[in-house]
Amino acid sequence: MLNGLWLGFFLTSAACALWRWLVGGEAAVFAAMVEALFAMARLAVEVMVLLFGTLTLWLGFLRIAEQAGLVAWLARLLGPLLCRLMPQVPPGHPALGLITLNFAANALGLDNAATPIGLKAMRSLQELNPSTTVASNAQILFLVLNASALTLLPVSIFMYRAQQGAPDPTMVFLPILLANAAGTLAALLAVAYAQRLRLWDPVVLAYLVPGALLMGGFIALLAGLSATALAALSSLLGNLTMFGLVILFVVAGALRRVPVYESFVEGAKEGFDVAKSLLPYLVAMLCAVGVLRASGALELVLDGLRWLVGLAGWDTRFVDAMPTALVKPFSGSAARALLIETMKTEGVDSFAALLAATVQGSTETTFYVLAVYFGAVGIQRARHTVACAVIADVAGILASIGVCYWFFG
16 A cells, blocks of 8 residues: 555656646646655655654653553553453453553654554453454554554654744643544544443443533533634643653552653663654655655645635635645645654644644544454454444544644634
8 A cells, every 4th residue: 555655646747747847837746746855855864863753762761651550540540441342352361451551652742653562462352252354343443543543742843843943842741632522532433333332331321421511611611712822721731741751650650669761761761762764754744745846746736626626616725735634635745744744834723734634633543454464363354343433534624724724713
């Protein structure tokens, strides 16, 4: 899938450039494409410098949280809910702890670090699966919730915005949180419908009702604020949450007599190993997207979409963020490249860049996740996984558009 997408970017760029040269007489398009290749390769290295630090930092703190027992406490807290939603998994099974740790890594925005944990969880669930080729209900629920990308602290998005010079990288904190909640709720409802899960079970309601009331009350509070106040509140909560988690992890580790420095370094080494493998993928996708933009192909597609949206009488500003939204279900690296390119081209705090960042933080690489996770355990029949995950993606994209018009429109 990635091979075809990457090749398609270059072939489409070549076809568009040839058209502009042979029909429009714009021979300079080839110089622009070559310049874009080198400019994007340089940008990839600049982004990677900050990405190294971000992943190293947060995986270090996550290791402290794990050794301090916070992850185990979270597993016990979510255990009754997961047992109701995954009745095939026995209470206390190792899969529940791995699922919780995967959710914790995703919640911190450490999607690259969450993947190896998620693969362990999927293998643990496969031990309970009576079939070697057909996905179990527990595997489907885990994968769809994973693909809904519930992210409480999207540090990677903050990092990309900071690298592009955003004066306030955490401005998109609340939009991502709200769009994420919409996608996760859609994912849960879709799987519950397909698997006939009893969401009215008293234990499930004990988790969902307070959460829904809290979110509803929070949205009602936000509804009375101006766009300026919303942006300021998003920044404040984002920074408070980020630093608050750091203090929580360190203090909890110290109280449990965890050697916090040594634990941090141990986790940071893992973060370094994860980050260094990403540079080739980032260079590949950023260069392909840069060439696509320089050839005029990307703008041609956006102009067509903008025309269609205009015919319907809608505001067209969201169109410039649609490349990230359309590519994200297929490739995280391509969507990341498109996000960075949008910030660089449109401006880091432009409406398009803010919406692209929100979409990037509230959706997941659905088809990539399905291929990797199911491929790791030999699952061939995904059953209703794809339909439920796509519903979550669509809900996340639509919610992102609505929330960004609310906050930044």
